[in-house]
Amino acid sequence: MTRTAATVEGAADPVRAALLRYVLRLGDTSLVLGQRLGEWIGHAPALEEDLGLANIALDLIGQARLLLTYAGEIEGRGRDEDALAFLRDGSDFFNLTLVEQPNGDFGRTIVRQLLVDAWQLEVYEALCASTDRRLAEIAAKAVKETRYHLRYSAGWTVRLGDGTEESHRRVQTALDELWPFTVELVTADEIDALLASRGIAPPLEELAPRWNARIDEVLREATLQRPADVPYAWFGKQGVHSEHLGYLLAEMQFLQRAYPGARW
């Protein structure tokens, strides 16, 4: 966590350094979640859900491509989207810890998706008015995709929560276990604050109540209990990850690591 502060404050251009980090956070979050959803291909409960999850995964990977390409340009060291996706180590990833959590059963995947979709929707909607034109353009495309993602995940959360006794129990358990990872979604650090002061990123303290309201509305309809807030917070967005990210990257990056520059 101190590493993040040092990197940004010691930079010649702190706003640019913060922007780079922020774009990596968004891009890595989409990339890692897309990779996770891709694990469902061939395993979803129905053919239609298989395609549904794959479609969302492809939207997310599309967002990651735009964001990581932009990050590479801000960085100015000649790294493109592929170099950033496949040749960085886990501690250099800045995705939300929530998205690297394992899929578990279908209900757990849906709960994770709901929590992220509602957050991404708020972020992208706000970024459409960013003073950073490139971010605003990327957000304008992503916001449409994310509206559908939320329709999908909210719909399934209600079906499962307000479904059978077993489906209710499973999604409530998933919600309880994933909840601690949501703290960083709405807790600003110095990067969020600096960018918010320049009108580049939305202030998280304004975004937080809207995210909460969206989540509460879905949980109410799904007859699910909102878990109590937890004192300890994960900060994947500062490069501090759970043990799961390493395994995910090992699989995702294997080909480029084993056969550098391989194409197909």
Next chain:
Amino acid sequence: MTSNVEWPLFEVFVRPRAGLEHKHVGSVHAADARMAIEHARDVYTRRQEGVSIWVVPSAQIVASDPEEADALFDPAQDKVYRHPTFYAIPDEVKNL
């Protein structure tokens, strides 16, 4: 978590562009109409095939009986005069 209850079938109709009619493209399984729309969207419009979707519970479709096909459709066979091409158009008629 397997269930013995199979989701009902919905027929899917997609309108390719504004101004064109909805066309039958296939079917999806879904628990209800809302899910059927989502499934139809994910299965049949991934490559920009459409701008509008209809779903209809397959059970609601009333079909003609194949046994009656002779009686229903064969009588139309020898009525060539029902096609506009049957009639010779006079040269004086420019736009028809």
